Amino acid sequence: MDAREAGLDICVNTRELSPKVALAEIQGEIDVYTSPKVKEGLLELIEKGKYNLVISLEDVRYIDSTGLGVLIGMLKKVREHNGTIGIVCSNPQIKKIFNITGLVKIFGIYKNQEEALKNLM
Amino acid sequence: MSSPKAGFSFTAPSHPKFVGIVRLVLGGFLRRFAVSQEEIEDIKLAVGEAWTWVATHGRGQNISVECKVEKDFLQISFPVNRDASSPVIEERSLGKKPGENEDLGLLLINSLMDKVLWEKQMGKESFSMKKFFGKSSDGISARKN
Numbered sequence: 662m663d664a665r666e667a668g669l670d671i672c673v674n675t676r677e678l679s680p681k682v683a684l685a686e687i688q689g690e691i692d693v694y695t696s697p698k699v700k701e702g703l704l705e706l707i708e709k710g711k712y713n714l715v716i717s718l719e720d721v722r723y724i725d726s727t728g729l730g731v732l733i734g735m736l737k738k739v740r741e742h743n744g745t746i747g748i749v750c751s752n753p754q755i756k757k758i759f760n761i762t763g764l765v766k767i768f769g770i771y772k773n774q775e776e777a778l779k780n781l782m
Numbered sequence: 783m784s785s786p787k788a789g790f791s792f793t794a795p796s797h798p799k800f801v802g803i804v805r806l807v808l809g810g811f812l813r814r815f816a817v818s819q820e821e822i823e824d825i826k827l828a829v830g831e832a833w834t835w836v837a838t839h840g841r842g843q844n845i846s847v848e849c850k851v852e853k854d855f856l857q858i859s860f861p862v863n864r865d866a867s868s869p870v871i872e873e874r875s876l877g878k879k880p881g882e883n884e885d886l887g888l889l890l891i892n893s894l895m896d897k898v899l900w901e902k903q904m905g906k907e908s909f910s911m912k913k914f915f916g917k918s919s920d921g922i923s924a925r926k927n
Contacts, residue, residue, distance in 0.1 A: 670802060690802060692798075692801050692802060692830060692834075693798040693801055693834045693837075694798040694799045694801060694802065723805070723826070723827070723830075725827060725830050725831055725834065725887070725890070726831060726834075726886035726887035726890060727834065727887075729886055730886065754820070754823045758827070758890065761889065761890060761893045761894070762886050762889060762890065
């Protein structure tokens, strides 16, 4: 049973962008209920040894503090292995949340996957 | 005291899976008024954060939300049946720097809403937030954007 069948409005698709960089495309709303599913998807990548991640929030309509907490936790984990995370986001509402919380200074925020990949290589 | 222009209240189970429903109901209600989409998204996020806080620290299986729309502002209140051991959102904690998720949540509420109050009246506690219409969270008129 996938997340949507379980009543969770969230989906995390992952694939390799290059031998060193993996992409996680998140779709849906990230809140206190759905963030464990996002955490699970991202942890799976890290456990496979992918320490440079591009996380696409292009299809994310909503993110709250628990979702931001998951992203911060994942950043801490990849940094232990000298990795990093680039966020792809063009939604002004989501970008505003990164600005308010100051996370725009911690994560690289990029317009598209290509720009993120270029900066992570 | 004048009566609100419009208002509604509802109660939902405090389980995290209902936070999305709360946002949906609130968004639908606010769309009936001259509220910009940016303001609606701000309010939905602040209410979602408040709901999460009350669900985490409150007691009881249900959470009530009271929403009233006045001429130029919206007020949303959460009556809280709090555990004695649970923290109170005091004014000093609203200004804390972000660290844990909870601090981020309070920071977002404080930034997106114009007034955040913890009230104690007649032995009952409530957490309430006000948003004045026509102002975006950075203080610039949203409708001019």
